[in-house]
Amino acid sequence: xxxxKRTEIAELGEFGLIDHLTKEFTVKNxxxxxxxxxxxxxxxxxxxxxxxxxxxxxxxxxxFDLTYFPLKHLGYKAVTVGVSDVLAMNAQPEQIMIxxxxxxxxxxxxxxxxxxxxxxxxxxxxxxxxxxxxTASMTGLVINITTIGRAKRKAISYRSGAQFNDLICITGNLxxxxxxxxxxxxxxxxxxxxxxxxxxFKGYExxxxxxxxxxxxxxxxxxxxxxxIVPTSMxxxxxxxxxxxxxxCKASKCGARIYLDRIPIAKQTSQFAEELHADPxxxxxxxxxxxxxMFTVPLAMQEKIMSLGLVDVVGHITRESTGAYLVTPxxxxxxxRAQGFKE
Amino acid sequence: xxxxKRTEIAELGEFGLIDHLTKEFTVKNxxxxxxxxxxxxxxxxxxxxxxxxxxxxxxxxxxFDLTYFPLKHLGYKAVTVGVSDVLAMNAQPEQIMIxxxxxxxxxxxxxxxxxxxxxxxxxxxxxxxxxxxxTASMTGLVINITTIGRAKRKAISYRSGAQFNDLICITGNLxxxxxxxxxxxxxxxxxxxxxxxxxxFKGYExxxxxxxxxxxxxxxxxxxxxxxIVPTSMxxxxxxxxxxxxxxCKASKCGARIYLDRIPIAKQTSQFAEELHADPxxxxxxxxxxxxxMFTVPLAMQEKIMSLGLVDVVGHITRESTGAYLVTPxxxxxxxRAQGFKE
Numbered sequence: 001x002x003x004x005k006r007t008e009i010a011e012l013g014e015f016g017l018i019d020h021l022t023k024e025f026t027v028k029n030x031x032x033x034x035x036x037x038x039x040x041x042x043x044x045x046x047x048x049x050x051x052x053x054x055x056x057x058x059x060x061x062x063x064f065d066l067t068y069f070p071l072k073h074l075g076y077k078a079v080t081v082g083v084s085d086v087l088a089m090n091a092q093p094e095q096i097m098i099x100x101x102x103x104x105x106x107x108x109x110x111x112x113x114x115x116x117x118x119x120x121x122x123x124x125x126x127x128x129x130x131x132x133x134x135t136a137s138m139t140g141l142v143i144n145i146t147t148i149g150r151a152k153r154k155a156i157s158y159r160s161g162a163q164f165n166d167l168i169c170i171t172g173n174l175x176x177x178x179x180x181x182x183x184x185x186x187x188x189x190x191x192x193x194x195x196x197x198x199x200x201f202k203g204y205e206x207x208x209x210x211x212x213x214x215x216x217x218x219x220x221x222x223x224x225x226x227x228x229i230v231p232t233s234m235x236x237x238x239x240x241x242x243x244x245x246x247x248x249c250k251a252s253k254c255g256a257r258i259y260l261d262r263i264p265i266a267k268q269t270s271q272f273a274e275e276l277h278a279d280p281x282x283x284x285x286x287x288x289x290x291x292x293x294m295f296t297v298p299l300a301m302q303e304k305i306m307s308l309g310l311v312d313v314v315g316h317i318t319r320e321s322t323g324a325y326l327v328t329p330x331x332x333x334x335x336x337r338a339q340g341f342k343e
Numbered sequence: 344x345x346x347x348k349r350t351e352i353a354e355l356g357e358f359g360l361i362d363h364l365t366k367e368f369t370v371k372n373x374x375x376x377x378x379x380x381x382x383x384x385x386x387x388x389x390x391x392x393x394x395x396x397x398x399x400x401x402x403x404x405x406x407f408d409l410t411y412f413p414l415k416h417l418g419y420k421a422v423t424v425g426v427s428d429v430l431a432m433n434a435q436p437e438q439i440m441i442x443x444x445x446x447x448x449x450x451x452x453x454x455x456x457x458x459x460x461x462x463x464x465x466x467x468x469x470x471x472x473x474x475x476x477x478t479a480s481m482t483g484l485v486i487n488i489t490t491i492g493r494a495k496r497k498a499i500s501y502r503s504g505a506q507f508n509d510l511i512c513i514t515g516n517l518x519x520x521x522x523x524x525x526x527x528x529x530x531x532x533x534x535x536x537x538x539x540x541x542x543x544f545k546g547y548e549x550x551x552x553x554x555x556x557x558x559x560x561x562x563x564x565x566x567x568x569x570x571x572i573v574p575t576s577m578x579x580x581x582x583x584x585x586x587x588x589x590x591x592c593k594a595s596k597c598g599a600r601i602y603l604d605r606i607p608i609a610k611q612t613s614q615f616a617e618e619l620h621a622d623p624x625x626x627x628x629x630x631x632x633x634x635x636x637m638f639t640v641p642l643a644m645q646e647k648i649m650s651l652g653l654v655d656v657v658g659h660i661t662r663e664s665t666g667a668y669l670v671t672p673x674x675x676x677x678x679x680r681a682q683g684f685k686e
Contacts, residue, residue, distance in 0.1 A: 007451035017451065017477050021458045025465065025472040029437045031493060032471045041473035043438060043491055046389025053396060055474070055489040057442045061481040094372045095386060099400045099487065108350035108363065115364045122368065128375045129368040130384035131398070134360050138404040139482035144442065146398040146489045148386055150374060 015247075015338070037251060038159050039088035039236055040149070050156060052149045054085035060140030068184045068199075071110055073212040074143075075117025081238070082147030083125055083216040084291045088236035089158070090221055091151035093125055098132040101142030125218055155225070157234035157295060159251035166232050166296035166317040168248075168256060169305060171217050173264040174241055175280050178287025179272045180204070180211030206268045214291040221293075223308050231295035240286040243338035244294050245315075245324055255318035258336070261329045262314045285326070285336075358590075358681070380594060381502050382431040382579055383492070393499060395492045397428035403483030411527045411542075414453050416555040417486075418460025424581070425490030426468055426559040427634045431579035432501070433564055434494035436468055441475040444485030468561055498568070500577035500638060502594035509575055509639035509660040511591075511599060512648060514560050516607040517584055518623050521630025522615045523547070523554030549611045557634040564636075566651050574638035583629040584657075586681035587637050588667055598661035601679070604672045605657045628669070628679075 012020055022036045033050055034042035040054035058081065060066060064074055079096060086093040098118060102111065122129055130148075183204055191197035201208055224231065233252055235244045241263065245256050265280045273280035296317060297305050305311060315327075324336040355363055365379045376393055377385035383397035401407060401424065407417055422439060429436040441461060445454065465472055473491075526547055534540035544551055567574065576595055578587045584606065588599050608623045616623035639660055640648050648654060658670075668676040 005452060009445065009447055009449070009451055009454075012451060014477055017454070018475075020451065021454055021477075022472055024462055027471045028469055029471050031437050032473060035471055035473040036475075038474070041438060041440060041491070043394060043473075045387070045394060046392070049389070051386060051388060051394045053438075053440065053489065053491055055398065055440045055442045055487060056476065057444055057478060057485060057487050059444050059478065059480055059485065062444070062479055094374050095384060095396075097384060097396065097398045099398045101400055101402050101405070101485070102352065104352055106352070108352055108355060108360065109348060111352075111360070111364055119367055126371055128370045128372050128378055129365055130375060130378040130386075131381070132361075132379075133399070134357055134364075135400060135402065136405050137402055142400060142402065142444070142485055144398060144400050144487040146396065148384070148396055
């Protein structure tokens with residue numbers, strides 16, 4: 001390849017790269033209801049229903065560090081990662097397949113721990129384990145999660161349905177998982193080389209839990225169904241709020257205004273950010289790993305959605321021409337930017 | 344984990360490991376028609392139909408060597424690996440999702456080659472690309488393929504349906520891909536450190552093609568459908584004939600007799616095996632990477648199945664109590680054994 005042009009992956013960014021690689025593909029089968037570009041693929045299942053399928057890969061050294069990530073928690077989190085994508089389609093997760101690449105340095109007992117966490121999450125979410133395989137890995141642990149869900153076709157929320165003036169709602173709070181990761185990395189650095197290390201996590205247990213054992217928001221999809229609410233668009237917050245808002249804007253051809261002071265941030269997140277002299281809002285916007293849901297509903301639903309007691313309205317949808325902005329308390333507008341390809 | 348018992352993965356073997364890890368899981372959802380233990384999971388899709396989903400992971404250094412595996416071929420083969428599992432359920436492949444872990448050492452142009460091969464295979468098989476993602480990898484290239492297919496429920500062939508006296512049929516010929524791999528590895532060894540290496544493949548092009556660019560046997564599933572034949576059981580031959588026969592026997596609670604001299608082996612496979620002083624039957628039994636199909640049909644269908652002109656009958660199903668055996672031309676029986684966990 002020495003004479004060919006060489007374009008670095010970082011030049012395109014993660015989302016630019018996917019767009020670039022898939023631009024030549026066209027849809028040929030009538031069973032394909034939604035292809036590339038949403039949280040999950042959607043295929044026909046009978047006249048009124050659909051099956052949604054999503055796949056995620058977690059790589060050791062990139063997505064998790066086994067020095068401090070207990071395998072049981074990792075198994076639980078792997079299920080959350082997959083299930084969260086299915087929920088983001090407003091669908092119910094029903095099946096999961098786990099494909100592992102494992103180095104022989106891991107004993108069977110370590111995989112038992114991993115599967116204990118997987119089973120715990122599956123039981124909690126009423127999900128069936130339906131397959132997968134295990135192969136050797138020369139390098140680190142590789143976990144692929146394929147998750148299958150189901151919904152009535154008309155109840156599916158795509159990224160592309162947000163309308164002008166819709167409210168932007170988010171569940172839970174943001175940035176805590178990212179601060180949990182920073183805390184774990186700090187203790188790893190401080191205790192390097194020490195026998196019987198005793199990491200200091202006191203007062204920040206919530207941050208650890210949010211990073212190591214995030215719970216997928218099935219409760220939200222259940223609550224929306226109970227109230228007969230179908231969000232006009234939905235996405236899960238796995239890469240940080242900024243990235244998700246931009247994805248919705250791109251797919252729905254709209255703009256957005258997010259009000260900085262309405263972004264829910266937990267007390268421990270702010271406290272630890274202060275300790276690091278960091279801005280907790282940056283963790284919320286770009287940190288990732290939250291596995292909360294962001295969705296839009298028509299303005300007329302404001303009262304109904306607030307009465308759920310489960311979400312915060314953080315902004316609203318604007319015209320595409322006005323772009324996507326973060327509005328600070330003093331009224332200044334900051335253009336939203338997503339982070340690039342993580343390396 | 345220092346005080347815990349340590350069991351090596353190799354002690355259980357790949358299939359023993361999966362059985363061990365998934366033994367605690369139970370099926371809870373009525374949409375789950377088939378879970379762990381077949382080529383693909385099967386979920387309900389309307390009253391009469393089903394969606395099948397399968398996932399495979401290919402790891403650099405284990406499943407492919409980029410020193411000699413052209414990325415375009417690798418993309419093609421990745422689709423074949425996924426599609427072959429769907430076909431092995433007697434289902435039609437319709438959608439695919441590709442999830443990549445890529446190190447930054449690969450330029451975008453390399454991924455363009457990979458996707459060119461993926462697109463070529465998708466076009467050839469009428470498959471839609473419906474998603475996936477790309478993340479950084481600290482180590483080698485990781486390719487996960489999730490493939491989705493569809494079938495009438497009553498047309499699905501499970502591993503568990505083989506009956507006493509059924510004929511065991513296989514498509515194509517076996518062992519060629521494994522010999523292709525050996526050829527590539529030999530030339531890599533011989534030419535190590537040489538500038539502008541010129542590997543010698545003359546006369547063995549077929550072996551290379553079978554390893555580098557195997558074509559999934561959609562033609563067989565189409566031909567079976569055209570003739571109204573639903574195999575009583577089916578599996579794809581990805582780990583070698585011995586392993587697949589044992590899988591069918593285990594799932595169908597039966598035995599089998601495979602006649603050594605009926606195993607189809609291509610001329611180039613025998614020739615190259617002779618050059619290596621190796622037994623081509625061993626390549627067929629344990630080599631893997633063939634991506635042919637093995638299936639069973641009732642004895643009464645012998646004439647009909649032979650008239651397809653696409654398969655060889657290599658043996659028949661026996662009682663479980665008699666076990667699974669390879670019968671040599673001199674009439675002696677050799678107990679079939681599968682290879683263990685590949686490392």
